[in-house]
Amino acid sequence: MERRVAFESSFAIAEAVKMADIDVCAAYPITPQTHIVERVAQLVANGELDANYIPVESEHSALSACLGSSAAGGRTFTATAGQGLELMHEVVYVASGMRLPIVMSVCNRALSVPLSIWGDHSDVMSVRDTGWIQIFAENAQQAFDLTLCAFHIAEDPAVLLPTMIHIDGFHLSHVIEPVLLPEQEKVTRFLPKYHHPFALDVNNPAAMGDFALPDLYTEAKVAHDMALRNSIKVILQVWQKFGEEFGREYSPVETYGAEDADILLLTMGSFSEVAMEAIDRLKRAGEKVGLVRLRLWRPFPFEQFRQTVGRAKLLIVLDRALSVGGPGPVCSEVQAALYHLKERPQVIGFIGGLGGRDISVEGFQNMIHRGMDKASQGKPGEIEVFDVREK
């Protein structure tokens, strides 16, 4: 029987990891990720999950050990946040370059300095170009569902790429919500036992991580790029299969009240749920607004994105990371994706929600109005940081 339980999002993820029956988890604690790996350690110790939990001495070691375990053919999971992801950085590239289907939860956290344990998307943007599949969850149920799907997507022989599930630190990682937990049997049917077709094997030796001269490096990189771009087909299939089995639908670009909207707001992650309330209120006041939630960040879902927003008049983009001295990272990608369309919305970018600062429902209403004003005045500007004290 499916069960409805109250779970902290972190525990929901650990539950998905348990049901996925992983083989290895190597992890290092860091706020706000710690509850996930503590829970995994507990499930292993209780005998509920037959896996190896390695309490390594740093995140660099954590992802390195995961890399080894995945290369040897084990279903492998880890989790981190902020500074931990930064310390993993060189290994993040290597894991995807070696095509190792590791699944990692990232509890999005701001980066030092100033030191902050609270959430934003600075860490996400620092690994934007690392060649992992990257998916955002907005609530505990999604964190559970998308973690399960992540193993399925990552391990598909046509994909074989590591996958990150992003959840907002604290705003999502630490909230307790009702979560529907499916039966193990159903999960096992959905997610069959993992078999890496090129796992390290003494009988069929493989060489991984080799040297490439300039005559080969480009081709190797392009192969990786093609694999990541093509993974969208498998992502769509897996989410469809998940929807059929479990009744919850996911797609690369999701909307809320966007059907008849001229003005769209774009968000990623848990802030979308607050933005929904703002959209409801503005709609009740007769405004033609809607919300676009970018669920799939890598590979960037160009086609779905253009279809969803192409006809709008104005697209307001919230970035929760500051590309110091540059454009908002999501905003600039969105602009690039729309540039070649004959008819396209005007794009206005905001940066906000940095280092754990909340954006309230009223805040989103104000942001949308401010975006509309800027558009009507024809003054889009480069960036605008929302809700910043100047004194």
Added chain:
Amino acid sequence: MSIDLKQYLRPGVTLPFCAGCGDRILLRLILRAIDELKINIDDMLFVSGIGCAAWIPSPNFNADTLHTLHGRAIAFATGAKVFNPKLKTVVISGDGDLADIGGNHLIHAARRNIDLTVLCANNMNYGMTGGQVCSTTPKGVRTPTTPGGNPYHPFDLCKLVNAAGATYVARYSVTQPSVLVESIKKALQIEGFSFIDIISPCPTQYGRQHRLGTPRETLKFFENRCIMKEDAKGLSEEELEEKIVTGEFSDGGN
């Protein structure tokens, strides 16, 4: 805190430590050593990593403080010291910070025998993140990441740093305040790499998870475990298992 030590605190700070935290005691003892040596705190640089212990100097000490990244304090301190050798450079950080994630810097700085004083507040866990297992957690101990008991042997940090080539190496506990102050004074004066493994109990995480009782009882528990190395001589290996042997393990030639 007595009046004379208050002068060393940055005006307006409130100390962040939990009730009974060894780090609060250690903070006082470090300042006492500085006061007794009459070192001008303005000539000192305090470098810390990330963790509860890293908050001992930063932002509390009214001196130059550099709060760095988890594990990197010694590397930052090395840079500051070589550029300005006149800075009396002291690294104060946790066991996890210095020996786990930053363990490489620890052994290499000791090998180069650079003139730093490293004070390691050893609470045998990652206090700040909730008491998880650390390279100094005793074998068998239950933590949130070793719920079945720690399967690994801990580091003997003094042996490690000594073998790497440090000039001065000692272990004392905050429950041995007077010998510890003397040791800190020595570490501050000796030229070369000096390292003190300071047992600094954590009642909130380690104490609670081990049911060691109140903060007072937690401190008592460690007080009873610590013995001076001279007194440890006659004890059998079994008897020593429950003990923490304190003293100087490399005395810098004095």
